[in-house]
Amino acid sequence: MNAEQQRLAESDDPQAPWRRWGPYVSARQWGTVREDYSAAGDAWGYFPFGHAHRRVYRWGEDGLAGLCDLDGYLNLGLAVWNGQDDRLKERLFGLTNPQGNHGEDVKEYWWALEGTPTHSYARWLYRYPQSAFPYADLVATNAARGFADEEYELADTGVLEDDRFFDVEVTHAKATPDDLLVEITATNHGPDPAPLHLVPQLWFRNTWCWGEDVTRPVIRVGPHREGYAVLLAEHPELGTVRLTAEGNPDLLFCENETNFAALYGADAVPAGHTAYPKDSVDRAIVHGQADACNPERTGSKVGLWWQFAQVAPGASVTVRLRLTVGGTHTEEEQTFAEVLEQRRAETEEFYAAVLPEATAPEDALIARRAFAGLQWGKQLYRYDVPRWLAGDPGQPPPPPERADRHTGRNVHWRHLNLAEVISMPDEWEYPWFATWDLAFHCVALAHVDPAFAKSQLLLMCREWAMHPNGQLPAYEWNFGDVNPPVHPWAAWQVYAIDGCRDQAFLERIVLKMLLNFPWWVNRKxxxxxxxxxxxxxxxxxxxxxxxxxxxxxxxxxxxxxxxxxxxxxxxxxxxxxxxxxxxxxxxxxxxxxxxxxxxxxxxxxxxxxxxxxxxxxxxxxxxxxxxxxxxxxxxxxxxxxxxxxxxxxxxxxxxxxxxxxxxxxxxxxxxxxxxxxxxADALLHTTTQGHSVRTLSMVSREQLAALVRRLLDEQEFLSPHGIRSLSAAHRDGLTVEFQGQELSLRYVPAESDSGMFGGNSNWRGPVWMPVNALLTDALRSYGRGAGAGMDVPFPTGATARVDLVEAARRIEQRLVGLFRPGPDGRRPGTPRHHPAGALWDAHPTFSEYFDGDTGAGLGASHQTGWTALVAHFVCAPDGISNR
Known part of the structure; x- marks a missing residue:
């Protein structure tokens, strides 16, 4: 058992010490349902991006490469400034659903490079332009485009030309469960020297403005230590947490509270409100306001400010911090370099044990990046629906329309109360759980962290998540929407990947699904x-x-x-x-x-x-x-x-x-x-390898043959990169007359050309990883059962024939091929707007879905949720359907 496996063996409990701290801070908290207290449910408009650096959040926090404790009390994240932007870069920017011509759309570039399940070691890379970030240009240009146009992306603006950007890499490593090291290294890839400000920030989530717990935690300067800046963060639940920073950064203190004057005018400032609100660090650095921060050097938020006047081309600058629970320093601590190297080596050893021995190096990289995205995609998700509907005692009451039993959002889900670390579909575009997405995440997660995968599947079935009528919550925009019932399929996959040994887990899932199944039968x-x-x-x-x-x-x-x-x-x-x-x-x-x-x-x-x-x-x-x-x-x-x-x-x-x-x-x-x-027609018998195999099937042998013929037809469903969601036979469109109406659709391989669902979703042609996984799993079952001995042309019309198990393998190889470099170094699944070159081609991108013709990545750009199933294909090349 290697070191990370040993840590996992000690961490089956989601509250276990090695899991107590992790990258659980959201990449986006603004524009979410949780933060929306409007009458009409306009989440995007009620809490826009422009408010995020000045307005306190109610339910969570967000930031760059953020880490926090399991309760989200104390947060540590990165801010950067290039000397040009009109604000600190504290969080990722993107367009809201109404602003984007294809729905919500992040306009940044970053990659999860590494991650272990206990977060003992993690790396994250952010690409930061050296010129002013083009916020207004991105909003205005996309607003002028329609469904038929491509999205206007950051690379299209020209700010990244000639590699004029910094690569900012953040590394987390744990010496112990409560001793966390953070290294931030920024490299100038541009042709000229450029300034850079690195501003890690430590802050407490605001728990005191809402009228229930008015206790204020505090951050203050700690005891002097030569060559270091020392901060002590004191919290009634966490105790004292020490942050030690190498060197001599400026310390900028303020409160994690709203700047009422900036948002709503001087008359809106409540009596006794702090003079040093949330955006004070931004005002001090970017706007040069010398009196913006608290001269008493205390508060609930602090920025540690390193200034690098000129970083030479090709040069790097590094800052280091150490977060330790407990207020005293011990000389026995391992050095920074020792911890980082030890955890890096242990990570290599862990993944060598996870991946099959014969895995090609490039496929190993693909799987490891997918697993890294899953680890960074874990988010502390807090949402108490009854409290959210009623409002807080320390705040004005929310509009009554929000609780209307006919039109109010989630009014029929008053039992739901979550404060859990949950695997999210996408860091930015979908920073809220979706139950059917999560089921697919768990299949990939089971290869590295079966305990967490099982806990996630069970969480959606717990009484504070599952509806009393047995329905599973869909997603926060509408918990009552209907998602496919993939929980049982995922549960069996997780059970099998974990060695078919945890009957207690299986029993718990089956008992909960016995409540869910009648909901489907009775309601649908x-x-x-x-x-x-x-x-x-x-x-x-x-x-x-x-x-x-x-x-x-x-x-x-x-x-x-x-x-x-x-x-x-x-x-x-x-x-x-x-x-x-x-x-x-x-x-x-x-x-x-x-x-x-x-x-x-x-x-x-x-x-x-x-x-x-x-x-x-x-x-x-x-x-x-x-x-x-x-x-x-x-x-x-x-x-x-x-x-x-x-x-x-x-x-x-x-x-x-x-x-x-x-x-x-x-x-x-x-x-x-x-x-x-x-x-009895649903029971198909066949004889294979000398014994009879019984297969239960919804389709007959004749239907199976017909469906497989279409499935493997490159003029229909089989693309060079997986199975399309709509037959390419509909390229010229399909029109049906029904009761005096003309209904039509057309195969669209890329972004949607329809306003249905806001125009941000498209099942009219692209390749989607999750349903491909279901189909290849099914083909293996047929190939080992009723379809044994059934050879089919691959693709349809070809001379060469393969069995169904091999057909499934070849489809999965096409899916993995989305992420493999081509002869020119570029990966087919790379989004169209990513520039070419070694700095870009080194990083596989995990998109929400993929162009049905070219394979180019589309939709959400960090969907290492269900798209992380590519790691499942790498780790289980023979599938698990025979177990």
Whole structure:
């Protein structure tokens, strides 16, 4: 067991000492629902970027490369200034959803370079222009562009030409769980000398302005130590925390409180309010206000200011800080260099054990960068919905419209109260959890930190997150929205990656899913037909109309993907309950329940009506949504999209040991199918390697062959970089007339050209990592079960044929290929706006989704949430579906 593995063995508890401090500070707190107290729910407008450096946050903090304790009381983050900007660079800048021509859009460049699960070692890189940051230009130019135009990015402004930027690298290393080292190194890559100010900041989250706990923590100058600046941060919960900085930085003190005068005018300043509010450090450095900061050298926020008048081309400057819980210095501390080198070496040793021995160096880099992004993507998420709705006793009451039971945001989720470190989809563009995103994160996380992965899946099921009716929370903009039920699939993946040994985890998940499953059945199967009407289901913009819209009275949309999700839900529950029944026979009956429900769904999927109103179109050889009207008519939506491929995921191999170890389940299976022979169609038998394999499947062998043919067709779904979300056969568009309306869509490989969902989402062509992972997992199940011996052309039309397991592997290799350098050094998945050259090409970028033709990265640019599944493909090249 190596050193990091040993630390993990001591840290199964999310509150364990090695996890007590980490990079849990958000990259963006402004513009979130948590900070929105407006009447109409305009989160972007209520707390804009322009307020962030002057206005105190209620629920969290943000910053550059920030770290904090598990409760977020004390924060340490980086600020920089190039002598040109109109403000300190304390946080990342981007456009709000209304400002961007494709929705919210960060306008910065940074990369997570390294990260261990216990945060014993981490590195982060930020690319900072040497000229004034073009805030106004980015806002104005993007405002003039439409859906058909590309986004205007920072590199397009010209400020990064000739490499006129600093690379600012931040390294965290822990000597002990409560002894944290921070090294900040800035390198001038430009052709000329340039000034730089490095301003690490230490501050307490404001917990005293809201009327509940008025105790004020304080930061003050500590005892003198030659060659160092020493600060003592005193907090009633944390005790005394010492920050020691090498050298002689200027110390600038203020309070983490709002500058009312600057935001709202002098008349708005409350009586007795501090004269040294949150932006005092900014005013002292950038605006030269000598009296901006507290001359008493005390406060709840402090900036440590190093000034470098000219940094030569190619030269670097470095500052070092050490944060230690406990107010006294001990001479026995390891030196900075010793700790950094030891933790670096241990990180190499840890990942050598995680990655398969034969992993190519470039693939190892890809996986490690994905894992680093997951570690930096952990965020302390605080949101007490009842308190948020009611307002705080020390603040004016919020507008009553916010609590309106019909229109108020999240008013039906008053039980939700989270104060947890949670894996976020994206550091900046989605700095709030999304349950179905998180499920995919956990599959990748399980390779390096199975305890954290399991705790995250369970967290979404806890009584302070899951709704009393059994629904899982979707995301903070609308907890009641409907996301696909991928929790059971992810739970099984995590269980298997962890060695199929933690039955206690499996039991806890199954018990919670027994509460979630009835919500789906009761709420999304309106007439008990076993066809489901999920609505949104994550795949916004994939259909002819917004599936979240309320349909006219008497109409319902029977969804191929919703029904497939539920079939897959049943199979995962069947598999987990069977596993538990090996240790406790009481689970036999739970397994039987989900077997019966799956067979019913599979039968309905095959034939719930005659001819034109089935989900399967025998002429098109594809699954489609069906819109049923009040007069009994049904209209098939003839779109070939990911919706129609997802029935492939409703597959599972019945393990060999079931017949011997679970005789009750086996007897019931045989008896039930004898009494209801029509249900036996979902049980496919094949003989492989001399023995019979039983496979449960939502699709027949004929449907499987047809779907795989389309899946592997490069003129349809198979792109050079994975499976597209919409068939490229729709390049010229598709138009359907329905009740006097023309409904249309067109394959769009890149950014959305539709205003649906704000124009910031696109399932009309691009490649998305999570659904690709589901499909390749399913192909392996078919290849080892009912599809064994089924050879298919790869791609469709080719002479060479492969089995389905190999087809899955080749698709995953195309996905990993998004991040591999090409002959010119550039990676296909690099966003179009990233300049070329060694300084850029060295860094893989993990985008939200990828161009369906070229593979270029699109959408959110730090989606090492579900896009980190690429690390799963590297670490489990054979998949886990056979376990």
């Amino acid at each position: 199967d309106a007439d008990g037909s076993n066809l489901f009407e999920g609505g949104f289901l994550g795949m916004d913009n994939v259909g002819l109309f917004d599936r979240s819209d309320q349909l006219p009275s008497g109409q319902r949309l029977e969804q191929a993907d919703a029904t497939a999700w539920m079939g897959s839900f049943c199979l995962r529950m069947l598999r987990m309950a069977s596993e538990l029944a090996r240790h406790n026979p009481a689970w036999d009956e739970v397994a039987t329940k989900f077997l019966v429900h799956f067979l019913a769904i599979a039968e309905t999927m095959e034939d719930f009506g005659a001819g034109h109103d089935t989900l399967w179109d025998p002429e098109d050889e594809f699954f489609h949504d069906v819109l049923a009207t009040e007069d009994g008519r049904a209209y098939r939506m003839p779109v070939r999209s990911m919706v129609g491929l997802l029935p492939l995921t409703g597959v599972a191999i019945v393990p060999d040991w079931v017949a011997a170890e679970l005789p009750d389940l086996t007897d019931f299976f045989q008896g039930w199918t004898q009494r209801r022979p029509e249900l």
